[in-house]
Amino acid sequence: MADIRDIEVIAPNFKRRLSGVTSTIIQLVPVQRTLGQKIAVLGPGLPPTLPSVRFRDLMHLWKPPAGRRCRIWHARRNVEMLPAIILRDLLRMKIRIVFTSASQRRHSVWSKFLIRRMDAVIATSGKTAAYLQVPNTVILHGIDTERFHPPAYKLQAKTAVGLDPSKRFVGCFGRVRRQKGTDLFVDSMIALLPGRPDWCAVVAGRATGPHLAFEVELKERVAKAGLADRILFVGEHTNIPDWYRALDLFVAPQRWEGFGLTPLEAMATGVPVVATDVGAFSELISEGSEETGIVVPANDLKAMADGAAAFMDDLPRLAAAAANGLARTSKSFAIEGEARAIGEIYEHLMR
Structure with a gap:
């Protein structure tokens, strides 16, 4: 428990269930503390390792x-x-009051009322900023490059998570549901893998509640295609960086996303990305001379399959994009950069 008298920034979390916002707080606050920002969290659903204050401390x-x-x-x-x-x-x-918005839709009247009363507003992407009707600062999320890094030996990385080291793997990580485009990934792999015997696919993530039937249907679709031994549903894992390190290509097939960290996590581990044009994906991935991946239209199965095939069939291009992605995340998307940019806003207001 932190002493409120020593705290300059309070990061509230008023939602018990784990969400992208909660995950952001969990990852960012320790880095902010390392940089000298006197920050503590407030509310439920957060690890006890984070410095926190109590509601009764607010009287101070x-x-x-x-x-x-x-x-x-x-x-x-x-x-x-x-x-x-x-x-x-x-x-x-x-x-x-500082407010961070990740929303990429028109805000409700109530949200607009609240946002207009903020002292500073942060947008997590250029697309998000376009929906804000107040002055704002764009600060893209960063990635923990110490946690997400390439393996020393790719074959050992595959063996460590139980994958066949003689195969190349393309992965899709996250919750298993239609919004996340898991079906698009599975259908693209059903189309691509029969003609590419050296490649296999991995779906890592969990289906919950109403999405369980969706996962069952996908598995049945894979079995019917005779690919149950090559399109693997491995469930949810806490050691997700190890799974990224075992991949050769990553696909982010979302139909909608607020921001989306998975392309950064993949690039930070030296894995090229094929991603739909949702969230901040187009702002994270470079398609120019220093290509790190390919951005395709959302909900376009053919474009996704073609994008994946472009890397699967061109190993020199795959290797170049892997190196470019690693360099790009290290230079522009380390989480320390995000924390410093937010800290500058804090400093301006506290002065």
Whole structure:
């Protein structure tokens, strides 16, 4: 438990279930602390290893921390913006409110009302920024390059997760559901693998509740195609960086995405990406002279299959894109860069 008197930034998390927002907080806060930002979390659903404050500590927000004009309240949901507005405007507590938006759709009237009352707004991508009707700063998410890194030996990386080291693997990671495009990945592999005996496919992720029948249908589709031994459903794993390191190609087939870290995670492990044009994917992947992957239209099965085939059938291109992706993430998408950019906004407001 952190001492509120030493805390300059509060990162609330008012949702118990794990989500992309919660994952962002979990990954970002330790890096922010390492960079000297005096930040603590507030709310349920977070690891006890993170520095935290209690709700009763909020009574101290009438007095700013030593050497500062105010504290920062960094909200990422409507439910976290509203109490901050009450604390600042009704109770006159010494806080400034930062809001990070990852939404790529028109905001509701209620959301617009809240966002207009923020002291600073961060957009996680250029597409997100286009839906905001207030001044904002685009700060793309970063990746933990210490956690996600290439293997020393690719064959050993495959063996470590139980894959055949004599084969090349293309993977699709994330929740198994239609929104995530898992069916598009499976159908593209059903089309591609029969003519490419050196390649196999991996689906890593979990289906929940109403999506269980969807997963069963996909497995039946694979079995009917005679590819049950080459399109593998390996379930959910906590050691997901190890699975990335075992891949030779990654496909992000989402029909919709708020931001989407999987292409960065793949590129950071030296794996080229074929991704749909959703979320921030087109801002993460380079298709020019320093190609790291291919961006295809969302919900376009043929384009996805063609993009994957372009790499599967051209191993020099695959290797070049792998090296480019590793260099791009190290240079432009390390999570420390994201934390520093956010820290600059904090500093501006606290001065």
